[in-house]
Amino acid sequence: MAQFDRPVAGQSLTAPPKGAAYERPPEITSPEKAFEAHIKNVSRGEAIEDVIFLTSQGLDIKSLTEGLLRSAVAEGIHSIDVSLILAPILHEFIKGRLDVLDVTYEEGIDNKKQTEEIRYQRDYVLNKQMMDDIMLDEGDSTPDPMSLEDTQVMPSEPTIEQEAPQQGLMTRTG
Amino acid sequence: MSLEYVDRLLELRKKFNNLNTQEIKVEIKKSLVNKPDNSKNVEEEENSIEKFQEDAFLDVMLDAKRLKEQANGSV
Numbered sequence: 412m413a414q415f416d417r418p419v420a421g422q423s424l425t426a427p428p429k430g431a432a433y434e435r436p437p438e439i440t441s442p443e444k445a446f447e448a449h450i451k452n453v454s455r456g457e458a459i460e461d462v463i464f465l466t467s468q469g470l471d472i473k474s475l476t477e478g479l480l481r482s483a484v485a486e487g488i489h490s491i492d493v494s495l496i497l498a499p500i501l502h503e504f505i506k507g508r509l510d511v512l513d514v515t516y517e518e519g520i521d522n523k524k525q526t527e528e529i530r531y532q533r534d535y536v537l538n539k540q541m542m543d544d545i546m547l548d549e550g551d552s553t554p555d556p557m558s559l560e561d562t563q564v565m566p567s568e569p570t571i572e573q574e575a576p577q578q579g580l581m582t583r584t585g
Numbered sequence: 586m587s588l589e590y591v592d593r594l595l596e597l598r599k600k601f602n603n604l605n606t607q608e609i610k611v612e613i614k615k616s617l618v619n620k621p622d623n624s625k626n627v628e629e630e631e632n633s634i635e636k637f638q639e640d641a642f643l644d645v646m647l648d649a650k651r652l653k654e655q656a657n658g659s660v
Contacts, residue, residue, distance in 0.1 A: 498590035500641045507649025
């Protein structure tokens with residue numbers, strides 16, 4: 412953390428108490444009503460468009476769900492406890508809508524590194540298979556440009572090293 | 586802040602993916618017909634949040650399935 416990238420001492424006392432929405436009691440306390448509010452919000456046409464756009468840009472469903480719930484908590488709509496109850500349901504709801512709309516998406520619940528490794532291995536196998544097919548189509552008669560056995564090496568002439576005439580005071584004479 | 590809900594999500598998926606659609610329908614009917622006994626009120630209050638979560642998750646899953654079937658049927 413940089414030296415000045417932190418709150419000043421006493422900064423929390425500069426705003427009036429309970430000024431922020433999340434400091435007051437939440438508007439909705441029942442998970443059922445909070446669920447209805449979220450479903451109503453996400454089912455709007457504009458919201459669905461946003462969800463499609465964001466997921467197509469690489470945002471995973473987990474981050475999207477967390478963002479939706481976090482903003483509801485920050486606006487004082489419901490508490491974090493309700494967020495924890497609603498999170499899997501909202502996640503599944505968004506996933507279901509994206510499945511129906513046939514949108515490619517990342518769920519964000521599996522290990523990304525592992526997924527990348529699996530994809531790499533998959534691509535490697537496919538490429539190798541493709542190369543083998545190409546080699547079979549060309550047949551064995553065509554020489555392999557990378558084969559060392561088929562490479563004809565031209566014999567080079569032996570180089571004759573000529574000694575330079577020795578000069579100077581320290582020159583040894585035979 | 587990180588909501589660690591993935592384990593619960595996978596747990597719920599595992600629970601409901603194994604059930605057939607008919608079994609799910611029967612389960613929903615049963616849950617609507619059954620009335621809570623007074624003796625079990627305390628236990629039900631404790632499990633009410635979990636039960637709500639499961640019911641809502643199942644609703645969402647069935648809704649998505651129904652929409653998908655409709656979309657496939659219309660094509």
